[in-house]
Amino acid sequence: MKVLFVAGDPKPERWTVPISQLLPEADVRVWDPNGPAINADYAIVWQPPAQLFEREPGLKAVFNLGAGIDGLLKVPNLPSDLTVVRLEDAGMSAQMAEHVLHQILEVSRQMELYRHQQRQSQWKIHRPINRKEWPIGIMGLGHIGKRVATTLTSLDYAVNGWARSEHSIEGVHTFAGNEQFGEFLATTRVLVNTLPLTSETENILNYGVFSQLQPDAVLINVGRGEHLVEDDLLRALNEKKLQRASLDVFRKEPLPAGHPFWERTDITITPHISARTLRDATLEQITGKIRDHAKGLPITGIVDITRGY
């Protein structure tokens, strides 16, 4: 079997050496933009060039090195019948749960205020957190959203969850579809976005949505930059509809110098680090699926291209 590695890593051997160890039966090659076709059976990709699909029409499946496949679905010439497989958790949901909890605690436990007091050598105790005042709403209840939700319920937060279809998660008040979106927002103060980017979810974080949240609301966006209407966020913060936003993803990454978000003290910026792709867990999952697929066994994580996730 031939496996092609197609990602812009300057040191592709960091990936291909472990792939060969995990899949010794495979002939593993690195994509050469100027090279000939190799008649690959499988490709492991991150933002591949359009030529991949012209040059390698015999691909049996393509494995994405991430959970979000919005970048891959934008590639021109992506065959509509191609089997695209996304990464399923692979250590990302635990990282995301940590990141979201951290961002919530920064606000709910007034960590900035305590850091300020430390700089003034000031010992002053403020009232403890009342969890009832911090209902959290998770948009998306997939691999990532569900783990974030259950982590927060384990700490006794009131957690709402919203997805396309109905879900039943112990301790989480779930809402489904556009019909129940308003009700979900009205019971939420901390809005956490873990949605995939699709034509239905693009621009979903907008002024109309922020206006329906509970007072002193907080936004945490770990989905994609294109979910957020940036001017609407600034307006909602200026009008105090939102007290704070924590953003890990942006329309343009890296966030350009001079972007108005950089100067805001009410926006926390992290450079797309909330859940990193962990190489060992990722390659173990992908090579296991390649082996199963080659044997004709069913695999999970196949993307519905028309749905967009």
Ligand code: NAP
């Ligand atoms: P997933 O398992 O496919 O879950 C997606 C969830 O979103 C599902 O619950 C789905 O509803 C819901 N959803 C999709 N479209 C919707 C819509 N129109 N309305 C309401 N709900 C909708 O995906 P995942 O593994 O949790 O990953 C989610 C996203 O997180 C990725 O696509 C990526 O963009 C982002 N991500 C970010 C980072 C980072 O470092 N910032 C890292 C990893 C992933 P159903 O359950 O009803 O299908």
